[in-house]
Amino acid sequence: MEASTQQDPILRIRSLNAWFGESHAVKDVSLDISPNAVTAIIGPSGCGKSTFIRCLNRLHEEVPSAGAAGEVLLSGMNIYGEGVDPVGIRRKIGMVFQKPNPFPALSIFDNVVSGLRLGGVRRRSILVEVAERSLRQAALWDEVKDKLHAPGTGLSGGQQQRLCIARALAVDPPVLLMDEPTSALDPIATAKIEELVLELKKQVTIVIVTHNMQQAARISDRTAFFLMGELVEYGETSTVFTVPKEERTERYITGKFG
Amino acid sequence: MKSAQIHAYLSENYTRRRWVDRGMRLVLFLCAVAALVPLFSVLGYVLFRGVPGLNLDFFTQIPRPVGEAGGGMANSLVGTCILVATASLLGIPWGIAAGVYLSEYGRTKTAHVVRFATDILASVPSIVIGLFIYALFVVPMGGFSALAGGMALGVLMIPTVARSTEEMLRLVPTHIREAGLALGLPRWKVILRVVLRGCVSAITTGVMLAIARVAGETAPLLFTALNNRFWSDSLTQPIASLPVQIYSYAIAPFEEWHTQAWAGALVLVLLVFVINIGSRVFFRGDAIGRE
Numbered sequence: 001m002e003a004s005t006q007q008d009p010i011l012r013i014r015s016l017n018a019w020f021g022e023s024h025a026v027k028d029v030s031l032d033i034s035p036n037a038v039t040a041i042i043g044p045s046g047c048g049k050s051t052f053i054r055c056l057n058r059l060h061e062e063v064p065s066a067g068a069a070g071e072v073l074l075s076g077m078n079i080y081g082e083g084v085d086p087v088g089i090r091r092k093i094g095m096v097f098q099k100p101n102p103f104p105a106l107s108i109f110d111n112v113v114s115g116l117r118l119g120g121v122r123r124r125s126i127l128v129e130v131a132e133r134s135l136r137q138a139a140l141w142d143e144v145k146d147k148l149h150a151p152g153t154g155l156s157g158g159q160q161q162r163l164c165i166a167r168a169l170a171v172d173p174p175v176l177l178m179d180e181p182t183s184a185l186d187p188i189a190t191a192k193i194e195e196l197v198l199e200l201k202k203q204v205t206i207v208i209v210t211h212n213m214q215q216a217a218r219i220s221d222r223t224a225f226f227l228m229g230e231l232v233e234y235g236e237t238s239t240v241f242t243v244p245k246e247e248r249t250e251r252y253i254t255g256k257f258g
Numbered sequence: 259m260k261s262a263q264i265h266a267y268l269s270e271n272y273t274r275r276r277w278v279d280r281g282m283r284l285v286l287f288l289c290a291v292a293a294l295v296p297l298f299s300v301l302g303y304v305l306f307r308g309v310p311g312l313n314l315d316f317f318t319q320i321p322r323p324v325g326e327a328g329g330g331m332a333n334s335l336v337g338t339c340i341l342v343a344t345a346s347l348l349g350i351p352w353g354i355a356a357g358v359y360l361s362e363y364g365r366t367k368t369a370h371v372v373r374f375a376t377d378i379l380a381s382v383p384s385i386v387i388g389l390f391i392y393a394l395f396v397v398p399m400g401g402f403s404a405l406a407g408g409m410a411l412g413v414l415m416i417p418t419v420a421r422s423t424e425e426m427l428r429l430v431p432t433h434i435r436e437a438g439l440a441l442g443l444p445r446w447k448v449i450l451r452v453v454l455r456g457c458v459s460a461i462t463t464g465v466m467l468a469i470a471r472v473a474g475e476t477a478p479l480l481f482t483a484l485n486n487r488f489w490s491d492s493l494t495q496p497i498a499s500l501p502v503q504i505y506s507y508a509i510a511p512f513e514e515w516h517t518q519a520w521a522g523a524l525v526l527v528l529l530v531f532v533i534n535i536g537s538r539v540f541f542r543g544d545a546i547g548r549e
Contacts, residue, residue: 071335090440094440097440103438103452103455106452119443165442
């Protein structure tokens with residue numbers, strides 16, 4: 001067991017349920033997320049894994065007819081508590097999406113600092129500093145430092161995704177959610193993102209949804225297996241992939257279904 | 259045996275099909291050409307009749323009294339600019355705001371009603387809008403004014419701007435909005451600074467088309483801005499405009515006025531033409547136009 005996973009959890013999820021209208025997408029899920037570790041969420045399509053992490057920053061509720069109930073404690077504070085502003089929560093729990101989504105018509109620089117600038121930071125010196133720091137963290141600085149004012153949408157897919165990671169890191173969130181961040185990328189760009197995730201976990205807690213079981217095995221410390229909205233198994237990645245407790249987990253990771 | 263029959267049938271059919279295809283394509287081409295004939299004949303005729311009346315005086319002089327030669331439509335040109343500017347100040351923010359509401363918050367019942375009302379407003383004859391402003395504004399204010407004219411044109415712009423804004427905003431994918439929300443930005447800021455920003459040139463296109471449309475409107479100005487034979491830059495006084503000036507010169511019994519009316523028509527057509535082309539250039543530079 002790694003030292004990092006023995007610390008107090010940064011996120012405690014208790015009896016989380018989520019719905020899309022009538023359909024019950026996440027069913028009574030409880031799990032703890034360790035700080036400075038990578039937690040992978042795996043499972044077949046439609047098992048609720050994306051919905052699950054979209055509940056962790058309260059983005060799920062932005063979809064019409066969607067709803068969620070339960071507790072998600074971020075360092076002890078329930079983000080579903082009464083009077084909690086989802087906007088404030090999302091500054092602490094960042095997100096990277098499946099499809100790279102740099103803001104259109106904004107330059108690379110403006111994309112990276114958008115969270116800060118639109119959040120009210122005006123000092124140019126701060127923006128410049130944060131832009132460089134975030135782009136370095138996202139391993140993109142060397143590729144874009146000479147064209148910071150070129151449009152963000154002009155980059156390659158993998159670069160765009162790293163730009164989105166830099167944009168999310170710029171507001172300095174303790175937790176970063178990644179919803180299948182490499183599923184739209186080629187193997188080389190994927191490898192770069194995976195390398196980056198391993199580097200980033202020193203500073204942030206990462207929860208990553210992935211379709212790719214090899215990816216979960218390569219980069220995660222703990223793995224949660226979801227099936228039809230339920231959490232089937234959760235544990236150390238090495239254990240889940242070698243000696244799973246549940247037969248359903250074994251059947252999935254050995255490719256018998258899903 | 260059966261398959262050979264099918265093949266024979268198919269190949270025979272192919273020759274016939276090729277001819278039908280050619281025939282249909284010719285018909286469609288001719289229809290397209292026929293649709294262009296009115297446009298080019300109007301342009302050609304306005305050009306032919308308008309050019310003789312164009313001279314420096316046309317752009318620098320105001321109308322002369324009946325019987326005196328010369329004069330121009332300078333005051334009408336300026337008037338049209340003032341009217342369009344007033345209309346834009348009213349119609350563009352209002353229209354864009356309505357478009358944002360329809361696109362971003364448009365799932366409610368209210369929004370469906372608003373959308374329907376916008377479509378109705380778009381199809382209301384422009385003279386009715388003019389009458390509406392006359393009853394609502396001109397009568398209580400006690401007289402015709404540039405402001406009333408600008409209001410009438412502004413009301414005409416609202417549905418066009420609102421619907422084109424809505425359409426353009428809908429082209430911005432949801433995941434862009436989600437990326438903004440996930441950064442911890444309030445929804446209104448995401449809409450204003452990310453979503454709208456992403457399609458600014460597309461919306462500009464819609465706005466310019468709306469301007470081009472109202473710049474040539476005559477009917478709504480007849481009982482609002484009226485007309486003015488003299489210089490006026492006051493919003494509370496009646497004001498001249500190209501379309502109304504063309505109308506009043508065209509129905510007058512003087513040959514020289516007719517020539518000036520044709521020149522005015524030419525200038526108006528060119529103005530609308532330039533705005534239309536300009537809007538296309540704008541659209542090409544847009545982020546959502548590509549991708």
